[in-house]
Every structure is written in structure tokens, then in C-alpha cells.
Amino acid sequence: MSTMTxxxxxxxxxxxxxxxxxxxxxxxxxxxTYGFQMVAARLMGPSNYGAIAGLMALLMVIAVLQLGLQATxxxxxxxxxxxxxxxxxxxxxxxxxxxxxxxxxxxxxxPAVWVLLRLDSIVPAILLAVAAVPLTIMGGQAGILQxxxxxxxxAGVYMAxxxxxxxxxxxxxxxxxxxxxxxxxxxxxxxxxxxxxWWALRHGRDEGETSEDHLARPIVRETLISSQALLAFFxxxxxxxVVARNILDDHNAGLYxxxxxxxxxxxxxxxxxxxxxxxxxxxxxxxxxxxxxSLAAVAVIGVVCTLGAWLLSGIAMVFVGGDGYLDIESDLWxxxxxxxxxxxxxxxxxxxxxxxxxxxxxxxxxxxxxLVGASAWIHSLTGLILAVTVVDGALFVLLxxxxxxxxxxxxxxxxxxxxx
Numbered sequence: 319m320s321t322m323t324x325x326x327x328x329x330x331x332x333x334x335x336x337x338x339x340x341x342x343x344x345x346x347x348x349x350x351t352y353g354f355q356m357v358a359a360r361l362m363g364p365s366n367y368g369a370i371a372g373l374m375a376l377l378m379v380i381a382v383l384q385l386g387l388q389a390t391x392x393x394x395x396x397x398x399x400x401x402x403x404x405x406x407x408x409x410x411x412x413x414x415x416x417x418x419x420x421x422x423x424x425x426x427x428x429p430a431v432w433v434l435l436r437l438d439s440i441v442p443a444i445l446l447a448v449a450a451v452p453l454t455i456m457g458g459q460a461g462i463l464q465x466x467x468x469x470x471x472x473a474g475v476y477m478a479x480x481x482x483x484x485x486x487x488x489x490x491x492x493x494x495x496x497x498x499x500x501x502x503x504x505x506x507x508x509x510x511x512x513x514x515x516w517w518a519l520r521h522g523r524d525e526g527e528t529s530e531d532h533l534a535r536p537i538v539r540e541t542l543i544s545s546q547a548l549l550a551f552f553x554x555x556x557x558x559x560v561v562a563r564n565i566l567d568d569h570n571a572g573l574y575x576x577x578x579x580x581x582x583x584x585x586x587x588x589x590x591x592x593x594x595x596x597x598x599x600x601x602x603x604x605x606x607x608x609x610x611x612s613l614a615a616v617a618v619i620g621v622v623c624t625l626g627a628w629l630l631s632g633i634a635m636v637f638v639g640g641d642g643y644l645d646i647e648s649d650l651w652x653x654x655x656x657x658x659x660x661x662x663x664x665x666x667x668x669x670x671x672x673x674x675x676x677x678x679x680x681x682x683x684x685x686x687x688x689l690v691g692a693s694a695w696i697h698s699l700t701g702l703i704l705a706v707t708v709v710d711g712a713l714f715v716l717l718x719x720x721x722x723x724x725x726x727x728x729x730x731x732x733x734x735x736x737x738x
Contacts, residue, residue, distance in 0.1 A: 343473035348586050350480030354487045354504075355579050356637055361488075362495050363642050364572025369497045371575030372435040372563050373446055375556035377504070380450050382552050383420055384457025386545030387413055390537055391458055395465025405537075406462050406519070412534055412541070413458025421451040435563055442501040449505040452512035459515025471518035475511045482507035544671070550682035551667045554713075555585065555660050557686060558706045561693045570699045576643040577653040577703075580634060584623045584657025585664065588616045592668050606725040609669050613662055613718075620658025627654040652703050659710040666717045678720060685713040 355374065359367045391409045395402050424431075424447035431443035456475060463472040487503030562574040591612050627634045628651035635647055646653075663682075670678040692705045 339469050339473040340476065343476035344589070347476045347480035348589075350477075350484040352579065352583055352586075354480075354484045355582075357484070357488050358491055358500055359576050359579060359638065359643070361491050362500070364569050364576060366495065366497065366572070368559075368563060368568060368572035368575045369435055369437055369442070370500050371572075371578060372559050373437075373442060373497070373501055374504075375559045376431065376435070377446060377449065377453070379549070379552045379556050380420065380424065381453055381457075382545050382549040383416060383541070384454050385548055386541040387416065387454065387457040388461035388464065389544045390541045391461025392464040394537070394540075395462065402466065405465075408534055408537055409458050409462060410519070412537055413455055416458075416541075417451045417454035420454055421447050424450045434560065436568075438497055442497045445498070445501040445505045449501075449508050452508045455512045456508070456515055459512070459519060462519060463515070468518065471514065474514050474518070478511035478514050479508075482510040547667055547671055547679035547682070550679040550686065551664060554663075554682055554686050554689070554710075557689055558702065561689065561696070562699075562702055565693055565696055566699060566702070573643055573646045574699055574702060576638045577646050577649060579638050580627060580650055580653045581657040581660070583637070584620060584654050585660045587623065588619045588661050588665075591615050591619075592665055605669070605673060606722065609665070609721065609725065612665055616661050616665055617658065620654070620661060624651050624654040624658060627651040646699070649700070649703060652707065656703070656706055656710060659707070659714055663710065663714055663717065666714070666721055669721055670717075673725070678717060681717055681720065682713065685709050688712075 355371070358370050362370065387409070391405065394405050394409075398405070425444065428440055428443035428447055431437070431446065432440040435443075437443060456479070460472060460475050463469075463475065483504055486507045487500060490499040490503035493499060559571075559575055559578060562571040566574065631647045631650050634650050635643065638646070638650065667678075667682070689705065689709045692709065693702075696702050696705055
């Protein structure tokens with residue numbers, strides 16, 4: 319009995335220290351993150367929750383720099399482990415500078431955020447600027463841990479992104495259900511993963527090999543290149559709530575924000591497909607088949623979610639926000655369709671990154687401009703849902719066609735022109 323008792327904790331530690339622990343941590347992070355949005359939607363009601371949804375959407379967009387830093391750090395450390403000490407030192411220096419620069423920029427534009435999202439005061443916009451600092455710092459830290467394959471502390475960072483937001487954010491909303499209280503809880507919660515990352519990296523690394531390839535300038539250049547395609551996607555996937563806040567009244571904008579809870583859930587549910595498919599999409603021999611199979615898997619998940627939202631709309635309303643959002647119950651399946659389109663678009667964007675075809679990001683930016691232009695003719699919640707669906711659907715068809723054309727086999731050894 320004692321042997322079996324001792325084996326269980328050992329197996330648990332082995333799970334957490336391996337890549338499976340990352341999957342569990344990301345699941346906890348996503349559940350907690352969307353748990354906070356569900357709690358906020360229910361406690362604050364449609365009119366007030368619309369502003370929080372807008373702030374969270376903007377936070378997701380500015381997190382692109384964090385993702386770029388993480389990708390750069392992880393790729394460089396994995397590719398050149400002998401230079402890990404130099405890379406870690408330079409990445410952290412670049413990360414801290416980038417974090418404070420981004421925080422300063424967001425502080426400067428906080429009056430514009432206040433007006434654009436029609437917030438009650440400028441304070442939530444200022445809190446958003448402060449939150450950008452630990453959020454960005456966490457990106458560089460997570461990239462180093464990922465590149466060094468230190469899965470246990472990386473799992474701790476991921477879980478700390480979601481759980482403190484749920485607990486601290488909910489506590490502040492219960493204390494005072496306002497935009498400022500909710501954003502303050504989010505801001506405080508984001509310092510937790512940054513502290514965990516700092517603790518895991520506090521001892522640094524012994525001196526190793528050095529190279530001019532790992533100086534600040536090339537690292538900054540790679541980070542910006544890695545971020546631009548992701549930025550285009552995140553702007554597109556979060557632009558609709560900003561449009562809603564400016565063309566609809568507070569109630570309908572809040573209803574749309576409630577429906578987006580389901581959209582984001584469907585968007586992030588198949589993330590594991592991207593993680594599993596990414597290595598195969600990076601090879602010439604497998605990338606076309608991997609993309610097609612992965613898109614099929616994401617589409618199946620999306621269809622199941624859409625049918626569930628249609629047939630079990632009453633149950634889905636519990637997760638959206640409850641009785642205050644009954645006006646959109648009949649439209650929930652449409653929000654699931656948008657989430658399905660976005661999840662497939664996300665897979666296509668990562669496929670572009672895998673084959674280093676960053677110019678396809680320009681196509682995504684065209685979709686952003688298309689949605690902005692269409693907003694001039696939108697005057698209802700239903701019209702906004704339709705416009706977003708059409709824009710996302712058209713972008714998916716175009717980007718898929720471009721991707722399949724670029725990946726046709728046999729692929730040329732040296733393309734005559736840069737990737738589309």
C-alpha cells in the first residue's frame with residue numbers, strides 16, 4: 319500500500335514536469351479566464367459588461383508583443399542551447415524595456431481608449447496601461463522557460479494568468495461592480511505570473527557561448543516580425559466589440575459582448591490542434607496534409623459547438639451570462655459560427671508562420687479595413703453579426719486558397735518571390 323501511495327505523487331510530479339502539464343495548465347488558464355468573463359457578465363449586466371469586454375479585447379491585442387517575445391526566446395534557445403546564457407540575458411533586457419515602453423504608450427493613448435470604448439472614466443484605461451507591463455514581462459519569461467523545456471515553472475506561469483484573474487477580479491466586482499473595480503482586479507492578477515516567472519529565472523545561467531546573432535537588435539527585429547501576423551489576427555478577432563461599442567447602444571453592445579463569450583470559447587477550444595499540427599506544418603513534405611487534416615478537425619469541433627448552441631441554447635445561456643442576455647439566445651449559434659471561422663483562421667495564420675510566409679498578414683489587415691468600412695452601414699446587432707460572419711468567411715476562403723496554392727507539391731527549393 320505504501321508503495322502505491324508513493325507512486326501516485328511521483329506520477330503526478332512527472333505529469334506536471336512534462337509537456338502534458340502544459341496542456342493541463344493551459345486548460346486551467348482558459349477555463350479561469352473565461353470564468354472571469356462569465357462572472358463579470360452575470361454580476362455587471364449587459365450595459366456595464368460591454369465596457370469590460372472591450373477592455374479585455376484590447377488587452378488581448380496588446381498581448382501580441384508578449385507572444386512575439388515568447389516565440390523569439392523559445393526558438394532561439396531551442397535552436398542554439400549553447401548560447402542560452404546570452405539569450406536569456408538579452409531577452410530579459412529587451413523584455414523589460416519593451417514592457418515599460420508599451421506601458422508608456424498605452425498610458426499616452428489612455429484618453430483615446432477612454433473615448434473609443436466609452437468608459438465611465440479614464441481610470442480603467444490607465445489601469446489597462448499598467449497591466450500591459452507585467453503582461454509583456456511574462457512573455458519573455460515564458461519564452462525562456464519554454465526554450466529550456468522547464469515545463470513545471472512554465473505551467474505555473476500559465477495557470478497564474480487565469481486563476482488570479484478569476485479570484486481577484488471576482489472579489490473586486492463583488493465589492494463594487496464597476497469597470498474600474500473589474501479592471502483593477504485584472505491588473506493585480508497579471509502581476510502574479512510575472513512574479514512566478516521572475517522567481518523561476520532569478521538565478522540566471524552560467525556564462526556560455528556568445529554570438530552577434532543574439533544581440534538586442536536582431537532579437538528585436540525577429541520579435542517584431544513574429545508579432546505582426548499575430549497582431550493582424552488579434553485585431554480582427556477583437557475589432558467587432560470596439561465596433562459594437564460605437565455603433566450600438568450600451569444594452570445591445572453588452573448583448574453582443576455576452577455572445578462573444580461563446581465565440582471566444584469556440585475560438586480557443588481547439589488550440590491543442592494548433593500545438594500538435596505546428597511541427598508538421600513546418601515541413602515541406604507534411605505541411606499541406608497537416609493543414610487540411612487540422613482544418614477538418616477544427617471544423618468538426620466548431621460544427622459540434624454550433625449545433626450545441628442551437629439545440630441547447632438554454633444551457634448555453636448559463637455560460638453567456640444568464641437571464642439578462644435572453645435577447646440573444648436565438649443568435650447564439652451564429653456566435654458559435656463566428657468562433658469556428660476564427661479558430662480556422664488562427665490555424666491558417668500559424669500555418670503561415672510555420673512556412674515563414676508573413677506577407678499573408680497583409681490579407682488579414684485588408685479584412686480589418688473591410689470590417690471598419692462596413693461598420694458605417696451597420697445599425698443593428700443582427701447586422702453586426704452578419705457583417706462579421708461575412709468578413710471572416712471571405713478572409714478564410716481567400717487565405718486558404720493562398721495557403722494551398724503556396725504549399726502545392728513539389729515545393730520549389732528556392733521560391734522566385736517572397737512567400738505570399
